[in-house]
Amino acid sequence: MLLAVAGLLAYLTRAESSAPAKPSPAPKSTPRTASHAAIPGKHAAVAAPPKTSDPIAFAKAATKVLWTYDTRSFSQAEHVAGLKRWMTSEKKYADWTSVSDQVPTPVLWSRMHDNDQHATAKVGEGHFPQAFKTALAQDPGAITEASVYAVTVTGKQSIAWKGSGSxxxxxxxxxxxQCRPDKACGLVGVLPSVAP
Known part of the structure; x- marks a missing residue:
């Protein structure tokens, strides 16, 4: 029963990798010198995170941005920079690698750009996994140190590309x-498997 919470805690408190993450270079075939977010009338590569203390509402919004991209208008580096704004500011808990692993590599992004590939997402429902709820019911104080919640979100991703492909x-x-009582939620990471 406590296995899910133990797994989450182990995931959150594991030793940090000694090798620093390498920044991803921008694709070479599609150089861009100005940030589209700074150009009037242009939308940002990734929507800004909502100011909410509701873990389910935040997780649903975060899932939508994780499943949404536009290689026609933004570089992979711009997309990654947008996702970084969603991360918790508490480095002890942030697992940037699990989030950045959701983004195509710069080389793949460049090939997707050549095909005008873009994706939108429709998020359905979000919920606390049953094992997480059960463990919290048994030990309500267990979450107070990190204030990290597991949230499972379902939905649909739609992808389109050049030539009416979809x-x-x-x-x-x-x-x-992570949703502290005194500040807006932040993304900690993407768990390696879906918890029902």
Whole structure:
């Protein structure tokens, strides 16, 4: 029963990697010198995070941005920079690698750009996984140190590309979200498997 919470705690408190994460270079085939977010009338590569203390509402919004991208208008580096704004400011808990692993590599992004590939997401429902709820009911104080919640979100991602190509698939993910009582939620990471 406590396995899910123990797994989440182990995930959150694991030893940090000694190798620093390498910044991703921008694709070479599509150089861009100005940030589109700074140009009047242009939308940002990634929507800004909502100011909420509700872990489910935040997780649903975070899932939407994780499943949404536009290689036609933004570089991979711009997309990654936008996602970084969603992360918790508490470095002890932030797992940037699990989030950045959701983004295509610069080389793949460049190829997707050549095909005008872009994706939108429709988020359905979000909930605390049953094992997480059960563990919290048994030990309500266990969450007070980190204030990190596991939230499973379901929805659909639609992808389109040059030549009227398109496709859609149902998706699910479980995110770790930090919601302190005195500040807005932040993304901790994407769990390696979906918790029902």
């Amino acid at each position: 496709g859609a698939e149902s998706r699910s993910t479980t995110l770790a979200v």
